[in-house]
Amino acid sequence: MTKIWKVQPDASSAHPFLAEAGAMIAEGDTVAFPTETVYGLGADAGNTKAVEAIFTAKGRPSDNPLIVHIAHIGQLNGLVEEINPISRRLMDAFWPGPLTLVLPVRSGAVSPRVTAGLTTVAVRMPDHPIALSLIRAAGCPVAAPSANRSGRPSPTVAAHVYGDLDGRIGGIVDGGATGVGLESTVVVVEAREGSIRVLRPGGVTVADLRRAVPGAEIVVETTAEEAEAPRSPGMKYAHYAPQGRLTIVHGDKERAVSWARDSLAEAKRTGERTGVMTVAEHTGLYEADLVIGCGSAGDMNAVAQQLYAALRRFDEAGITYILAEGYESSEGIGLAVMNRLNKAAGHRVVRV
Ligand code: AMP
Numbered sequence: 172m173t174k175i176w177k178v179q180p181d182a183s184s185a186h187p188f189l190a191e192a193g194a195m196i197a198e199g200d201t202v203a204f205p206t207e208t209v210y211g212l213g214a215d216a217g218n219t220k221a222v223e224a225i226f227t228a229k230g231r232p233s234d235n236p237l238i239v240h241i242a243h244i245g246q247l248n249g250l251v252e253e254i255n256p257i258s259r260r261l262m263d264a265f266w267p268g269p270l271t272l273v274l275p276v277r278s279g280a281v282s283p284r285v286t287a288g289l290t291t292v293a294v295r296m297p298d299h300p301i302a303l304s305l306i307r308a309a310g311c312p313v314a315a316p317s318a319n320r321s322g323r324p325s326p327t328v329a330a331h332v333y334g335d336l337d338g339r340i341g342g343i344v345d346g347g348a349t350g351v352g353l354e355s356t357v358v359v360v361e362a363r364e365g366s367i368r369v370l371r372p373g374g375v376t377v378a379d380l381r382r383a384v385p386g387a388e389i390v391v392e393t394t395a396e397e398a399e400a401p402r403s404p405g406m407k408y409a410h411y412a413p414q415g416r417l418t419i420v421h422g423d424k425e426r427a428v429s430w431a432r433d434s435l436a437e438a439k440r441t442g443e444r445t446g447v448m449t450v451a452e453h454t455g456l457y458e459a460d461l462v463i464g465c466g467s468a469g470d471m472n473a474v475a476q477q478l479y480a481a482l483r484r485f486d487e488a489g490i491t492y493i494l495a496e497g498y499e500s501s502e503g504i505g506l507a508v509m510n511r512l513n514k515a516a517g518h519r520v521v522r523v
């Protein structure tokens with residue numbers, strides 16, 4: 172049986188529910204909790220059995236390493252070897268926050284299952300009072316991937332976690348909806364070259380990074396197709412796929428809408444249940460079994476926040492054929508939105 176604790180988002184580590192949930196992690200169990208990005212599924216990063224329970228519950232491939240979450244900078248020293256000056260600057264600028272840094276792991280500091288045998292470990296300090304309090308209550312660095320079954324969209328509310336993992340994990344701390352709605356930005360700093368490689372775009376944008384470290388070269392490695400040997404092992408897996416066949420439609424608005432309307436009508440004729448993912452302003456332009464207005468045209472942050480819940484709704488409605496409006500976006504949060512949407516679509520894209 173999975174325990175559920177409902178906690179106000181600003182609860183302190185003295186909260187009895189967080190003390191109980193923290194003790195469960197310290198004893199080797201798995202607990203899901205909200206962060207400012209998505210819900211994470213946490214376990215003691217030093218306990219191999221506990222970390223294995225994460226992989227089993229999620230059905231996650233064992234060569235996909237986990238991010239270790241810390242609550243204060245003192246926990247970092249035990250985890251990693253030297254920290255180069257650019258990495259230090261990024262921590263100062265963005266922690267707590269949605270930025271994960273890949274750093275050389277201190278031997279024996281975490282279970283080898285956390286790093287999937289790599290010589291590096293990914294670390295971040297989440298910007299959410301419940302996450303920070305829970306990590307403090309557990310008293311150890313907490314390894315935590317997103318709290319979804321592997322291949323499903325990441326959870327942005329506790330009900331998503333419950334739907335995917337009830338009976339497979341020890342507990343869920345329900346602290347309401349998460350903030351950013353997409354996973355953290357993952358970066359590695361090439362200290363000798365003074366460059367920052369973005370292994371996964373997220374809530375901290377390229378523009379944010381540039382502002383924090385002016386002059387540093389910033390290289391974006393977003394997809395397995397672009398990086399021959401992905402530096403971030405997780406990037407090679409199909410992710411977030413809805414059960415229906417999702418295609419992204421790019422192009423001039425009028426042409427794209429007209430193409431989409433024809434394509435939806437044709438799909439309907441062949442017995443498909445049809446769906447459209449668009450923004451609130453455009454929902455009236457389409458006819459389909461389910462049209463979702465995900466965020467608003469002028470507000471990519473809202474699109475990010477609602478994206479995963481929208482993908483889950485298509486599954487709940489049994490939609491088999493889905494079209495999503497594509498966004499041209501190379502820098503801001505839109506880059507992370509398109510990265511996740513492209514993966515959800517298995518890179519099925521039409522340009523009209
Ligand atoms: P998730 O926890 O599901 O958000 O996924 C964690 C992401 O961080 C995956 O894309 C991993 O491949 C990546 N990651 C974790 N540890 C490392 C590491 N040591 N080096 C590179 N990427 C990593």
Ligand code: MG
Nearest residue numbers: 316317325354
């Ligand atoms: Mg994940």
